[in-house]
Amino acid sequence: MLSYLLGRLWHALLCVLGVSVIVFAITNLIGDPVNLLLPPEVSSADRQAYREALGLDRDPVTQYLIFLSKAVQGDLGVSYRFNVPVLELVLSRFPATVELALAAIVFAVLVGMSTGIVSAIWPGTLVDRLVQGVSLVGMAAPTFWVGIMLILLFSVQLQLLPTAGRSGWSSLVLPAITLGWYSTAVISRMTRSTMLEVLDSDYIRMSVLKGTPRRVIIFKHSLKNILTTMVTIVSLQLVVLLAGAVITETIFAWPGIGRLLIQSAGSGDYPVVQGITLLCSLLFVLIDFVTDLLYFAIDPRIRHNL
Amino acid sequence: MSFRLTAKLLLRSTLLLALLSPAAYAVPTGKITIAVPSEPGTLDPMRSNNRYNHTFNANMFEALFVRDSRAELVPGLAESVNISSDGLTYTFKLRRGVRFHDGSTMTADDVKFSMDRATNPATKNPMASFLKAIERVDIANPDTIVVKLKERDGAFLKKLAFAGWVIPRRYFESVGEEGFARRPIGSGPFKFKSRSINEFIELEANELHRSNVPKVKDLVYRTIPEDAVRLAELQTGRVDIATEMPPPLMERIEALKDVKAVSHPTGAVYWVVFNVKDGKDNPVTKLKVRQALNYGIDKQAIIKGVLRGQATQVAGALVPSITPPDPTLKPYPYDPAMARKLLAEAGYPNGLKVEMYGSVGRYTLDRDISLAIANSLKGIGVDVDLKLWESSKWVGDLGKKYYPMSYQEFGNTIFDPEGLMIFGVHTKAFWSFYTNPQVDKLIDESMAIIDTKQRNAHFQKIDRLLHEDASHIFLWESKIVMGVKDKLNWTPAPGDTWFKFWDASWQK
Numbered sequence: 001m002l003s004y005l006l007g008r009l010w011h012a013l014l015c016v017l018g019v020s021v022i023v024f025a026i027t028n029l030i031g032d033p034v035n036l037l038l039p040p041e042v043s044s045a046d047r048q049a050y051r052e053a054l055g056l057d058r059d060p061v062t063q064y065l066i067f068l069s070k071a072v073q074g075d076l077g078v079s080y081r082f083n084v085p086v087l088e089l090v091l092s093r094f095p096a097t098v099e100l101a102l103a104a105i106v107f108a109v110l111v112g113m114s115t116g117i118v119s120a121i122w123p124g125t126l127v128d129r130l131v132q133g134v135s136l137v138g139m140a141a142p143t144f145w146v147g148i149m150l151i152l153l154f155s156v157q158l159q160l161l162p163t164a165g166r167s168g169w170s171s172l173v174l175p176a177i178t179l180g181w182y183s184t185a186v187i188s189r190m191t192r193s194t195m196l197e198v199l200d201s202d203y204i205r206m207s208v209l210k211g212t213p214r215r216v217i218i219f220k221h222s223l224k225n226i227l228t229t230m231v232t233i234v235s236l237q238l239v240v241l242l243a244g245a246v247i248t249e250t251i252f253a254w255p256g257i258g259r260l261l262i263q264s265a266g267s268g269d270y271p272v273v274q275g276i277t278l279l280c281s282l283l284f285v286l287i288d289f290v291t292d293l294l295y296f297a298i299d300p301r302i303r304h305n306l
Numbered sequence: 307m308s309f310r311l312t313a314k315l316l317l318r319s320t321l322l323l324a325l326l327s328p329a330a331y332a333v334p335t336g337k338i339t340i341a342v343p344s345e346p347g348t349l350d351p352m353r354s355n356n357r358y359n360h361t362f363n364a365n366m367f368e369a370l371f372v373r374d375s376r377a378e379l380v381p382g383l384a385e386s387v388n389i390s391s392d393g394l395t396y397t398f399k400l401r402r403g404v405r406f407h408d409g410s411t412m413t414a415d416d417v418k419f420s421m422d423r424a425t426n427p428a429t430k431n432p433m434a435s436f437l438k439a440i441e442r443v444d445i446a447n448p449d450t451i452v453v454k455l456k457e458r459d460g461a462f463l464k465k466l467a468f469a470g471w472v473i474p475r476r477y478f479e480s481v482g483e484e485g486f487a488r489r490p491i492g493s494g495p496f497k498f499k500s501r502s503i504n505e506f507i508e509l510e511a512n513e514l515h516r517s518n519v520p521k522v523k524d525l526v527y528r529t530i531p532e533d534a535v536r537l538a539e540l541q542t543g544r545v546d547i548a549t550e551m552p553p554p555l556m557e558r559i560e561a562l563k564d565v566k567a568v569s570h571p572t573g574a575v576y577w578v579v580f581n582v583k584d585g586k587d588n589p590v591t592k593l594k595v596r597q598a599l600n601y602g603i604d605k606q607a608i609i610k611g612v613l614r615g616q617a618t619q620v621a622g623a624l625v626p627s628i629t630p631p632d633p634t635l636k637p638y639p640y641d642p643a644m645a646r647k648l649l650a651e652a653g654y655p656n657g658l659k660v661e662m663y664g665s666v667g668r669y670t671l672d673r674d675i676s677l678a679i680a681n682s683l684k685g686i687g688v689d690v691d692l693k694l695w696e697s698s699k700w701v702g703d704l705g706k707k708y709y710p711m712s713y714q715e716f717g718n719t720i721f722d723p724e725g726l727m728i729f730g731v732h733t734k735a736f737w738s739f740y741t742n743p744q745v746d747k748l749i750d751e752s753m754a755i756i757d758t759k760q761r762n763a764h765f766q767k768i769d770r771l772l773h774e775d776a777s778h779i780f781l782w783e784s785k786i787v788m789g790v791k792d793k794l795n796w797t798p799a800p801g802d803t804w805f806k807f808w809d810a811s812w813q814k
Contacts, residue, residue: 030698030699030702032702032703032706033702035701035702035704035705036698036701036702037355037432038355038432039355039432039433039435039719040716040717040725040729040730040735040736040737041435041436041719041725041728041729042432042435042729042736043435043734043735043736044705044736046434046435047736049427050430050432053427053430054430079347080347081347081348081354081356082347082348082487082503083347083348083350083353083354083483083484083487084348084484084487089503092503093503093504148532148534148535151534151535151538152538155538155542156538156541156542159542162544163535163538163539163542163544164528164530164532164535164538164539165505165506165528165530166505250531250532251532251535252535253504253505253528253529253530253531253532253535255502255503255504255505256504259504259531260503260504263344263504263531265698266667266697266698267347267356267698268698268701268702
């Protein structure tokens with residue numbers, strides 16, 4: 001088991017390193033941030049001096065090595081725009097993103113799993129078709145459209161919830177639903193198909209014949225057996241939610257790292273872009289790792305095979 | 307008596323004195339919340355070049371000369387200035403008893419320290435180029451600051467009012483650069499209360515201000531990037547002003563209850579920049595082609611159709627809200643027949659093909675406008691090969707990539723055409739792709755002209771030359787659209803986008 005874990009850790013490290021190279025290369029391709037940072041009223045000579053002061057005159061490989069050697073020591077550089085350490089800036093905006101992603105995943109799991117189970121128990125009925133239809137729309141509808149529609153309905157027309165910003169629990173509702181919308185649909189459909197598969201298996205049929213109550217079959221035997229699949233899907237969705245918050249955060253003016261990322265990319269603040277992507281890839285690798293550990297806990301087959 | 311107690315007593319007695327003095331003002335009450343699409347970077351006034359910083363700076367800090375709420379240039383931390391006859395020595399008499407937000411008194415030392423820091427290359431001040439003319443700042447006596455210039459600079463006071471902010475030295479040195487950016491202190495009408503990046507900035511009335519004590523107590527900027535969401539926040543009453551709304555939303559703002567639509571000239575000129583500097587066989591190096599392109603665009607139709615009337619057509623580079631253009635200079639009319647005739651004379655009887663670069667997301671409706679321009683030129687047989695780039699890529703490539711034509715803006719900074727001329731027109735400028743020795747010479751001469759009337763006349767002369775040479779396709783001065791609560795009394799000065807809020811108040 002230890003060697004298995006070490007192997008996973010090694011892969012994770014390679015993955016983060018790869019991401020850092022790609023991001024560094026891309027930010028270098030976008031072009032010169034100096035034009036974005038300085039007003040037009042600056043001469044070419046002064047532009048060059050500014051470039052040198054930021055260390056951007058060095059070749060990309062040297063720049064990358066400097067970045068990497070500092071990153072290993074926990075120094076992700078200083079934001080050009082906010083003039084504060086990148087790590088501090090990102091960490092200050094991180095709780096908002098985590099809060100939103102967790103709220104969205106809780107919404108997605110509760111609504112997605114319950115509708116999925118309902119669909120699987122009564123396949124082919126009106127309820128099932130309704131759930132299938134709504135979840136199809138949920139997967140197809142773009143986030144920005146869902147967000148604006150929710151705002152128009154719940155904030156402008158009904159005046160029930162705030163439109164934008166982060167001020168208490170009520171302001172979390174709409175962004176969480178918007179962000180969790182897609183995942184809810186995915187989880188719902190996956191729960192349904194996995195559940196149907198389990199309900200069709202021999203041991204469940206055996207229990208039915210034995211006369212086990214339906215309640216016990218569904219909530220004890222079936223649910224337990226779809227859990228491994230669900231853990232995989234939920235962890236994948238959580239990663240999507242943490243990374244996919246860019247649009248939702250922009251619509252709802254939610255002060256998380258998604259918005260910081262898009263804003264930094266637009267204003268030439270590349271250290272922040274690099275910092276956020278690096279930290280996110282670390283986080284994803286971590287979630288992946290925890291998911292692996294969860295398999296051990298849930299599935300005795302994996303435990304015994306290793 | 308402990309030190310703290312003495313300080314408290316002192317503060318109380320000064321507050322009492324301020325209240326009792328005949329010039330006592332009404333106590334600021336109420337709150338204004340403004341929804342803005344983006345926000346300042348660092349709050350250090352010497353480290354940032356972002357237009358949201360300029361608004362923040364204008365309310366928080368003061369310079370020797372400042373722009374008041376009518377955007378007039380008036381003495382700020384200085385009481386008066388004496389300019390030597392050679393125009394190289396500016397002697398400022400400092401205003402006495404000016405206090406910073408922490409209650410400390412502003413001294414000549416603070417002024418010198420701030421200006422030295424602003425011009426020191428080690429500061430990495432993106433605005434330093436505005437103070438380039440400064441050679442030395444000296445304290446002649448505790449009430450007098452003498453600024454020596456390397457060369458005459460006719461717009462020097464205007465530049466001070468834009469980039470010459472004064473900060474308290476003692477406070478800055480005790481908290482350091484990072485600490486200062488976290489909790490900035492100035493002497494302006496508003497003082498800093500709190501900030502959360504990408505969320506809000508809260509300011510509070512500075513009741514110690516000698517003359518511009520704000521009428522409202524709290525000023526809150528909320529960053530809301532989505533246009534439709536800013537509008538929804540205004541509609542539901544959670545903000546009082548929604549700025550930078552796209553013109554197509556004008557009618558929806560007007561339809562809202564208790565809200566007025568305000569259309570505000572920005573002082574920015576929009577034009578199509580020709581690259582006549584480099585590029586061989588480039589048709590736009592020919593005068594007749596440039597003139598034909600000016601005649602060949604139906605600018606009024608674009609203003610009406612795309613911008614919903616939110617722009618004022620211009621004849622040249624000067625925009626009405628900053629420098630009065632020569633009234634006898636008329637814009638190129640829309641005349642496709644004339645355009646075709648000129649093209650034929652230039653050797654293109656069957657029209658021509660030309661590349662035009664445009665940004666997406668940099669200026670209001672930039673993509674739509676670039677498309678409309680290309681479409682309009684089709685009418686005179688000009689086939690525009692439109693290259694649209696995402697904003698940061700477009701700017702990043704500027705100066706590296708060859709753009710024969712590009713749709714651009716040149717914004718107002720110091721309420722003087724100098725920036726535009728030196729940095730947008732002059733051959734040496736980074737953002738300029740135009741070259742004309744006669745114009746360059748006149749621009750160089752403008753540096754020495756301090757008198758406003760003479761300056762305006764001089765720039766009008768340059769403007770006429772540019773117009774005649776069709777240096778650009780001259781389009782318009784833009785306006786921004788805002789939704790403002792009916793009950794809010796607030797009128798920003800034309801051309802001023804560094805909104806000042808100390809005169810704003812709520813109707814009873």
